[in-house]
Amino acid sequence: xxxxxxxxxxxxxxxxxxxxxxxxxxxxxxxxxPALTILGTKATPEAIQNLNRSLGLxxxxxxxxxxxxxxxxxGDLGTSIQTNTPIANQIWPHLAATIELxxxxxxxxxxxxxxxxxxxxxxxxxxxxxxxxxVALIGVSMPIFWLGLLEQWAFSVKLNWLPSIGRMDIxxxxxxxxxxxxxDTLLEGQLDQFWMVLxxxxxxxxxxxxxxxxxxxxxxxxSMLEVLKSDYIRTAKAKGQRMFWIVYKYALKNAFxxxxxxxxxxxxxxxxxxxxxETIFGWPGIGLYIYNAIQYRDYPVIQSGILVIAFIFxxxxxxxxxxxxxxxxxxxxx
Amino acid sequence: MSQxxxxxxxPAAVKERSPFISALVDxxxxxxxxxxxxxxxxxxxxxxxxxxxxxxxxxxxINNQNINIRLEPPSAQHWLGxxxxxxxxxxxxxFGARLSLRVGFFAVIGxxxxxxxxxxxxxxxxxxxxxxxxRFFDILLAFPSILLSIAIVSILGPSLNNALVAIAIVNxxxxxxxxxxxxxxxxEEEYIMAARSIGMGNTRIIFNHILPNxxxxxxxxxxxxxxxxxxxxxxxxxLGMGAQPPQPEWGTxxxxxxxxxxxxxxxxxxxGLAIILVVIGFNLMGDGLRDALDPRMKN
Numbered sequence: 001x002x003x004x005x006x007x008x009x010x011x012x013x014x015x016x017x018x019x020x021x022x023x024x025x026x027x028x029x030x031x032x033x034p035a036l037t038i039l040g041t042k043a044t045p046e047a048i049q050n051l052n053r054s055l056g057l058x059x060x061x062x063x064x065x066x067x068x069x070x071x072x073x074x075g076d077l078g079t080s081i082q083t084n085t086p087i088a089n090q091i092w093p094h095l096a097a098t099i100e101l102x103x104x105x106x107x108x109x110x111x112x113x114x115x116x117x118x119x120x121x122x123x124x125x126x127x128x129x130x131x132x133x134x135v136a137l138i139g140v141s142m143p144i145f146w147l148g149l150l151e152q153w154a155f156s157v158k159l160n161w162l163p164s165i166g167r168m169d170i171x172x173x174x175x176x177x178x179x180x181x182x183x184d185t186l187l188e189g190q191l192d193q194f195w196m197v198l199x200x201x202x203x204x205x206x207x208x209x210x211x212x213x214x215x216x217x218x219x220x221x222x223s224m225l226e227v228l229k230s231d232y233i234r235t236a237k238a239k240g241q242r243m244f245w246i247v248y249k250y251a252l253k254n255a256f257x258x259x260x261x262x263x264x265x266x267x268x269x270x271x272x273x274x275x276x277x278e279t280i281f282g283w284p285g286i287g288l289y290i291y292n293a294i295q296y297r298d299y300p301v302i303q304s305g306i307l308v309i310a311f312i313f314x315x316x317x318x319x320x321x322x323x324x325x326x327x328x329x330x331x332x333x334x
Numbered sequence: 335m336s337q338x339x340x341x342x343x344x345p346a347a348v349k350e351r352s353p354f355i356s357a358l359v360d361x362x363x364x365x366x367x368x369x370x371x372x373x374x375x376x377x378x379x380x381x382x383x384x385x386x387x388x389x390x391x392x393x394x395x396i397n398n399q400n401i402n403i404r405l406e407p408p409s410a411q412h413w414l415g416x417x418x419x420x421x422x423x424x425x426x427x428x429f430g431a432r433l434s435l436r437v438g439f440f441a442v443i444g445x446x447x448x449x450x451x452x453x454x455x456x457x458x459x460x461x462x463x464x465x466x467x468x469r470f471f472d473i474l475l476a477f478p479s480i481l482l483s484i485a486i487v488s489i490l491g492p493s494l495n496n497a498l499v500a501i502a503i504v505n506x507x508x509x510x511x512x513x514x515x516x517x518x519x520x521x522e523e524e525y526i527m528a529a530r531s532i533g534m535g536n537t538r539i540i541f542n543h544i545l546p547n548x549x550x551x552x553x554x555x556x557x558x559x560x561x562x563x564x565x566x567x568x569x570x571x572x573l574g575m576g577a578q579p580p581q582p583e584w585g586t587x588x589x590x591x592x593x594x595x596x597x598x599x600x601x602x603x604x605x606g607l608a609i610i611l612v613v614i615g616f617n618l619m620g621d622g623l624r625d626a627l628d629p630r631m632k633n
Contacts, residue, residue: 018473029489141613143565145572146588146606153595153602272478276569280592290481291573294488306485310477 008321015314017069023307024068027299028061038081038297054079055300072307078300082293087304091286095308096179097167098278098285102270104182104205109212109270110263114252116213117220117259121228122247132217139214144273148207148280155203163200165282172196204281208273212266219262223255230254256327264320268313364626371622377615385431392425396582405598415600417591423601426582427608433583434612437498437567437576438560444502446556449509450548454540456510457517468514471507479504479562480569487575494567494583497576501563512555516548550627558620561613568609584609 030037035051051057056064071078077087116136120129156164167181168174174193177184182201185194227233228251236246275287282288286305293301351359365371384391400420408415414423456467474482486500520526521544529539570576571585579590584605591601 014469015472015476018469019476022473022477023485026485026489031490137614137617138610141561141565141610141617143568143572143585143588143606143609145569145585146602146609149588149592149595149602150606153599157596268478272480275480275484276572279573290484294484294573294575297488299488302485302488306477306481309481313478314476 005322008318012314012318016311019307019310019314020069020072021065023303023310024065026303026306027055027057028064030299034299038299051081077304077307080293080298080301082296082298082301087301091289091304091308093176093179094284094286094289094305097283098271098274098287100180100182101201101204101208101277101283101285102267102274104201105208105270106212106263106267108205108209109216109266112209113213113216114220114259116217118224118247118252120217120221121224122243124225129221133221136214136217139210140218142210144207144210145276145280147210148204148277151203151207152280162203164203167200167284168193168197169200204277204283207280208270208277211273212263212269215266215269216259216262220255220259223258224251227251227255253327257324260320260323260327264317267316271309271313361626365622368622368625370618371625374615374618374620374622377611378619381431381435381612381615384428385435388429388432392422392428394422394425396426396429397421397580398425405594405601407598408600414604415598417587417601418594418598423587423604426587427584427604430582430584430587430605430608431612433494433577433581434564434567434609437494437501438564438616441498441501441563441567442505442556442559444499445505445559446509446552448502449506450513450545450552452506453510453513454517454544454548457514458521458536458540458544464514467510471510474504474507477504480566483566483570484573484575487570492570492575492578494571494577494581497567497570500570501566504566505559505563508559509552509555512551513548516551517544520544520547554620554624554628557616557623561616561620564609564613564616 027034033048034057035048035055036043039047039051056067059067075088077091079085080087080090083090116132120132123129152164155162163169172193174181174184174190174197175188177187181197182194185191185197224247228247230251233246233251236250237243274283274285275291277283278285278287279291286309290302290305293299293305398421400416402420403412403416404418404420406412406416406420412422412424414427417423417426452467452470456464477485482504483497483500486503487496490496490499526539526543529543534542567576567583568585568588571583572589574586574589577583577586579586587605588602591598591605595602
């Protein structure tokens with residue numbers, strides 16, 4: 001296990017370096033003079049020269065890359081052109097908002113998706129199975145921004161049940177401790193504020209969870225169908241075990257490896273989908289941060305935002321790889 | 335009865351079938367049994383017809399503005415209502431099929447060409463070339479696809495064609511990995527060794543033997559990827575990074591109409607339904623093609 005983990009870490013290094021190279025290339029791939037593109041055609045030559053100097057664009061590219069790498073390793077993500085403040089200082093509250101949203105969406109996706117898949121496999125070819133799979137098919141085919149808009153229209157505008165915009169009410173005053181507001185409100189012992197934050201989370205997290213839920217449900221169904229055919233399941237049935245326990249205690253454990261892989265891969269979908277969801281719901285996460293940066297052509301923010309999301313995605317899949325062995329001891333790490 | 339006698343009893347049409355025709359017939363027999371796949375194919379065919387005959391089917395032009403009839407609900411004159419400029423939503427959706435299908439098809443064709451090229455080189459030649467290309471695929475796959483598309487469009491500038499290029503680039507590793515794994519299997523087959531032993535060159539082996547044997551999974555993956563390409567293009571359009579107004583791309587139409595959802599929900603409802611329907615069509619058809627052409631991919 002230890003040697004596998006070390007090998008896996010070593011394999012991560014070229015991927016992480018490659019990621020930094022691609023993100024570094026964003027600003028250099030801009031056709032023409034990047035500084036002119038960023039500042040616009042009305043920019044003075046001095047302003048262009050200053051920006052070239054501050055972005056290091058007056059150096060050869062390989063020196064720029066190593067400087068960029070050095071800065072990243074020391075935690076310096078550059079300076080925002082729009083606000084002229086270090087990105088590393090700005091990014092955490094946005095990242096925390098996205099993590100909170102993605103985490104809640106993933107919980108919804110895992111709980112609903114796995115249970116829908118199990119029921120589908122358990123009651124194969126029944127009305128329940130067909131209904132679940134048709135809903136899952138619509139789920140994977142649905143643009144989440146469209147679902148988000150319909151949710152806002154139905155639950156905020158028409159029914160007035162839930163808030164449609166932001167992370168909290170304008171008049172509320174959640175004190176950021178970790179910037180994960182669900183945790184912060186609990187730490188402060190403010191249950192009413194906790195409820196208010198949770199209410200803001202419901203619509204965006206359901207929109208964000210739709211596609212992963214559908215994919216997890218489909219994967220769980222096919223994985224469970226394989227396992228339910230196994231001899232040990234037949235033996236358990238013959239011994240008179242209750243079907244509920246057979247499915248949830250014995251079958252699910254062995255069906256979980258492909259499901260876990262899908263969960264890991266869906267993290268990317270959640271983090272990528274966050275930019276669409278956050279734009280619709282005015283959720284101040286990293287997706288909206290990048291979206292606003294694109295509007296202002298704030299390339300250092302675009303670079304850092306994308307790098308941070310890709311880094312989290314790679315690390316989640318790394319952790320998923322390590323979890324395989326813990327869940328299924330039959331897996332040998334070579 | 336001997337085999338010769340059996341073959342003598344076969345109808346002439348069957349006896350004269352080439353291997354390709356036989357494969358097609360087998361495929362069709364398997365595919366037509368799959369009802370959801372047939373439904374998917376019908377949906378896709380319907381949208382292709384809409385796209386090809388948009389000029390005839392659409393009752394009005396895509397940019398015919400009439401401020402007097404803005405945000406009108408669906409009626410006999412305007413089947414799906416009108417938008418904020420008084421334009422006929424049905425006509426715009428019909429023309430939008432052209433844009434969405436164009437992005438879907440051409441982005442996937444681009445990914446297939448470059449992905450296959452890289453995948454074949456990596457799988458066939460192996461060693462350092464394989465390591466470099468495979469790491470390149472790993473790196474591209476480390477980025478959530480929509481985010482990488484956004485990064486590419488932010489460099490190239492927002493437009494439908496640039497969105498198409500971005501989606502094509504993002505999907506290269508999907509096909510690259512698929513073809514690479516196929517090549518790794520096929521190149522160990524005895525007939526490849528036989529081809530090599532009679533002096534067949536690498537290029538001929540690749541084009542005559544390896545690529546034809548990788549065809550089925552590429553077709554299946556390609557069909558499924560058209561669905562995701564259409565969704566990604568709509569997402570980019572919605573963010574203002576794909577098609578630009580007044581182009582009737584479905585994601586752009588949704589973005590333009592979102593502020594009117596309270597007063598005129600049909601302006602948002604129908605473009606979204608068009609996206610869902612065409613994506614469902616490609617997903618069902620892709621699943622059916624997979625079951626008929628390459629059932630191993632199911633796992």
